[in-house]
Every structure is written in C-alpha cells, then in structure tokens.
Amino acid sequence: MPTVTPASIPAAALADVQRQVYWLDRPGAPPLCPPLTSAARADLVVVGGGFTGLWTAIEAKLRDPSCDVVVLEGGRVAHGASGRNGGFISESLTHGLAHGLANWPDEMPTLLRLGRQNIREMAAFIDDLGIDAHLTLTGKTVLAVTNHQVAGLAPSHELHEQMGEQSVLLDRDAVQADVHSPTYRAGLRVRSGSGLLDPVALVWGLLRHALTLGVRVHEDTSVVRIDRSQRGVVANTAHGAVEAKSLVLATNAFPPLLRRLRSYILPVHDHVLVSEPLTPQQISAIGWSESQGLTDAGNQFHYYRRTPDDRILFGGYDAIYYFGGRTSPDLEQRESSFQLLASHFFSTFPQLEDLRFTHRWAGVIDTTSRFTPVFGTAYEGRVAYAVGYTGLGVGASRFGAQVALDLLSGIETERTALGMVQQRAVPFPPEPMRYPIVQATRAALAREDVSGRRGVWLSLLDRFGVGFTS
Secondary structure, three states: OOOOOOOHHHHHHOOOOEOOOHHHOOOOOOOOOOOOOOOEEEEEEEEOOOHHHHHHHHHHHHHOOOOOEEEEOOOOOOOOHHHHOOOEEEOOOOOOHHHHHHHOHHHHHHHHHHHHHHHHHHHHHHHHHOOOOOOEOOOEEEEEOOHHHHHHHHHHHHHHHHOOOOEEEEOHHHHHHHEOOOOOOEEEEEOOOEEEOOHHHHHHHHHHHHHHOOOEEEOOOOEEEEEEOOOOEEEEEOOEEEEEEEEEEOOOOOOOOOHHHHHOOEEEEEEEEEEOOOOHHHHHHHEOOOOOEEEEOOOOOEEEEEOOOOOEEEEEOOOEOOHHHOOOHHHOOOHHHHHHHHHHHHHHOHHHOOOOEEEEEEEEEEEOOOOOOEEEEEOOOOEEEEEOOOOOHHHHHHHHHHHHHHHHHOOOOOOOOOHHHHOOOOOOOOOOOHHHHHHHHHHHHHHHHHHOOOHHHHHHHHHOOOOOOO
16 A cells, blocks of 8 residues: 655645546537436336446347337436446456456356457447447556565466466566556556446447437436336336336446345445646656556555546545445545545655646445346346446446346356356345444455455455455
C-alpha cells in the first residue's frame, strides 16, 4: 500500500472536482427511451438495461428475430454499474486463473476456451457495428509494492505460462523503466487476456443496436414485483405491467426481485477518481507508453489506466459495504474514501503533485462469496438470472446473458453444464451478522497486505470457499 501523502496535496487536487461520472459527462447519449405507461405483452422481458440486460436482449433477437423482447430499466441506460466502472475488460470467467483452478480445476480448459471465445466474438461484434468504444487488448501489469507481493509474482507468472497466457516478470529496474513510480518493486506484465475500453460508449452502442433489432426499451421504469400468470410471468411497474412467456433478471447489485438472491449478492461501493488531461511533460514524467491497465497485487488493490484523452482514471482500494446492503445515491460521495484514494494516487505518482482531479464517483459492485456470478432459474423455469460479476462484468456479462437464455430454453448446453453454472455460491449471512463479518474480513485483508500472512480468519474463510473483494 502506498504511504500517505501530506493532506494538503489531495485536498488541493479535489478542490474543484465534479461529482459525476467521467464517462457520462459528454454529449452523444441516445435519446431517452420512453417509460412504460400502460400494460404490454412480450415473449421475453429483461429487467435491467446494463451490459447483462442489453446483451441478453440482443442475443435473444439474434437467436430468434421474431422474439418480441422488452427491456425495463429503472433509470437511464449506463447510469448503473455498466457506466461507472474503469473500463477494464478480461477474458476470465473465473476471477483470475488461480481462483478458477482452486474452484473448478477439471473445467479450466473449457472455461479458458469459452472466456477467450467470448472476448473474440465481442471484439468482432463491436468492430462490425462500428461502435467507437476504444477497445484495445493491451493486457495489464500487476504491480508489487511490498516484498511479499514480489515473492508472489513468480508463481503467478508460471501459472500464466502454463495456461497459455503471455506474461513477463519485471524486476524493479524493468518495471520502473515501463511506468515510473517509487512504490513499484516488481511487476508481472501480462500481454494477453485483457484490455481496456470506454464502457459507456459500448452501452450506448448496444442500446442503439438493440433498438434497430426491434427490442422495445423503457427507461425510468422500475420493476417492483414479479408475479406468475397464465401465460408465464408478469413484471409489475408503477405505471403498467408487462406479461411475458419468460423473464431474465439482470439487476446485479441493485435490490433483487427474487428473495433467494439477497443471500448471494453483497453490494459494495467502489470509488473512482479521474484527473484532468496530462500535459506532454507530465506524460513523460510517468512513462507508461503502452497505456496498459495497471493494478497492484494487494487484497485491497488499486486499478488505474489512461483514458483516450490522456487522463488517469484511478479507483479501487476502499470498498465499502453499508449495513443492510444499502445502495442509495447519497452513499456515492463518501468524502473520506476520495481523500484516501487521492492520497494514494500522489504516493504512487509524486511527480504529478500539481495534477487536479475533475471527476469523482462511486459505483456499486455485485460481489458474491466466490467472486463469480450465480446463475439459476425460478418460477418453474420461466425466470432466469445471471448476477454477481464482482467487478469483472464488462466482458463476462455477455457470457452471462448467453447462460441465462440457455437456462430459459431448458436445453443443456456446454455453458449450462459447467460447475460454475450448476453450483451455488456459499450464501452470505443475514444482518445483523453480515455487517460485522464484512468489517472483520476487511480488517484481516488489510493486515495481510501489510504482513503477507493469511491469518486464522482468512484461512478459515478459504476452507469454506468464502471471500470478500471488490
């Protein structure tokens, strides 16, 4: 973890920051899709207009162009997690190689192949449609900032090589030559398997394409309840209901409409800063010529990247869970979290101490205890869900949409036969136990980041296959 800088530097950098999402602070948004105002019918209704929901709607139309699809979005498309992330995209469906091997060792060849295929198809789809999402598959660098993190890079490098990934170990001199920061002690440059994009440009592009395919989209239309009907299911809203043969839940971190999902999803607030554009001199001072994504190797980690207009997006570390799983907008501007994040930024790049931040926001991550989505059906197979991407949904949401539609079809596919789809995650305990357990786990993770020792509590969670991360 970077050392804390003098408070005056982050305070000055945050003095004129806008409290809004950088990706959304621009013209070019699609026109508002009209809210639902009366009863309607459809073949498929999708609840949620983010990545999972839009991929579901598009995939349903590609499978059957005659399928009548309705998407119900509670706010504006891209104003939830799909528009608030850092724009990191990964081939991994298992929250990393080591995690996948620990949970589904026999299926890893299949999971790797499906994850790689998913991103290849996604990239081709974006290119064919001409969506200007600035997709670059530049890989990433994992940075060690403590001695025990340095020791952990070599086994990770070996694992990447065994799994067919392209990675290079970097010693202190090599990592400093790439990106200049006094905090870096070593690095693992992974050139395959991941990249960067503009998440809002992708969401807007998907929305436009869904509309051209004939998908009906209603924004500002919150679904408050799901009921059975003779035809299938009914999605009830304040101003009308949509009756459909089947329904896909794509609400992720937002309050679930199925009671069972409350045990599996932990909504965690993640905080992000974006700087003003760097000058050529400032860019020269940090290097970073390949513009790959960066992340440090801790449990409480930072992720950061350059944007297409030469800003730095810097997020992560201080993942906050609020008692009862609250997710209201008033929780998105936690001052102490932004001050801490800014302090860490200037510890990482002290040569940029005159830089100012222009945007700050928080997004809600849909964490599960196993760090991967949970899939399933309800209402006698008429409702399917794919939720809980735990920060890696930019790419995996397309795969999740395909799984949800496979489940609705009732036909076993290669995807639905996976253990990751068939097996349930360990549920989180209910309140009032959940909050203190999360806080105890966060404290234990912070101790491990300093000491390098897993400790009794984390070792116990490992034994039961339970964890906490952003």
